[in-house]
Amino acid sequence: MxxxxxxxxxxxxxxxxxxxxxxxxxxxxxxxxxxxxxxxxxxxxxxxxxxxxxxxxxxxxxxxxxxxxxxxxxxxxxxxxxxxxxxxxxxxxxxxxxxxxxxxxxxxxxxxxxxxxxxxxxxxxxATAFLSTETETHNVLVFPELTIDHDAHEVRAGGVEVALTPKEYELLYYLASSPDKVFTREALLRDVWNYEFFGDLRTVDTHIKRLREKLNRASPAAAAMIHTVWGVGYKLEVPKE
Incomplete structure (x- = not known):
């Protein structure tokens, strides 16, 4: 249960x-x-x-x-x-x-x-379904072209809802919770996949690719926020006005 x-x-x-x-x-x-x-x-x-x-x-x-x-x-x-x-x-x-x-x-x-x-x-x-039914808080991350409603477990890019797998959602939310911070692949495997001592780094690359593709179908600008920092890892970069 x-x-x-x-x-x-x-x-x-x-x-x-x-x-x-x-x-x-x-x-x-x-x-x-x-x-x-x-x-x-x-x-x-x-x-x-x-x-x-x-x-x-x-x-x-x-x-x-x-x-x-x-x-x-x-x-x-x-x-x-x-x-x-x-x-x-x-x-x-x-x-x-x-x-x-x-x-x-x-x-x-x-x-x-x-x-x-x-x-x-x-x-x-x-976990997010539990939050939405048991609390009155409304945890929403809002960026240009991208909105993540954590309580509703809903992602919208360019106003269009994007269907993500649990792992894709968790990866996006993790990056979006610390915008402009660079995360190594090892750190993402540890914190998103809970792999302490092992794990294929290409797992991260594959999920980033799928995440970008899904966001891009709704909003290329939202997909472009996920940046590759070559030789290091990834970050969600907020567009500068």
Whole structure:
């Protein structure tokens, strides 16, 4: 259960019945409501029909694979996705993040660790909803061409609402909370991804790229606020009048 008493609804997608049963057991023990899918087609249909709080998505599936599902889902929804895969190579991780996944777990994995990752992703995605229902404050960051309503978890660029994944939103809000401050990739991995000792720095680059692309479709001026500081990292630069 989250802080407002809502039972989170999770879709577990894996072609191995043993893994689905294992994940169901551990997640139901934590109070989550679980649906299952064993192939890409049924997973995509269920994820489009139902507004899940999180999807655990195996990369290698019969028919439509996890990357294709992730890309298709991202055209319509910002549902948090944790990718499960037996392939741990760096290129596969980057490919998953480019497709829009929020986290990445390599098989074989510890079920307890996976539950911890699930809780972390759900906590990040639901925190602002809790603020908007439990407090009367209205936390809004306003810049030229860009507005971030943190309580409503809403981003507008050029007056147009922009749909972001939880991780994209968290990255943008983190940069926007300290405008004109330069953050290294290592610092962003530590503070946004909670990676203390490891992490692929290209994960940051991939999310910055996706964030710029989404903002640019609504307002090129808003997208241009995210600056690359070569050899260092990134910052959100406020236009000087």
């Amino acid at each position: 989250n802080q407002v008493g809502k039972q989170e609804h999770i879709l577990v997608v894996d072609d191995e019945d043993r893994i689905r049963r294992l994940l169901r057991m551990y997640l139901e023990r934590e109070g989550y409501k679980i649906d299952e899918a064993e192939d890409g087609e049924s997973a995509l249909a269920k994820s489009m029909e139902t507004d899940y709080d999180l999807i655990l998505l195996d990369l290698m599936l019969p028919g439509t694979d996890g990357l294709d599902i992730c890309r298709e889902l991202r055209r319509k929804k910002a549902t948090p996705i944790i990718m499960l895969t037996a392939r741990g190579e760096e290129a596969n991780r980057v490919e998953g993040f480019e497709a829009g996944t929020d986290d990445y777990v390599v098989k074989p994995f510890s079920p307890r660790e996976l539950v911890h990752r699930v809780k972390a992703v759900l906590r990040r995605s639901s």
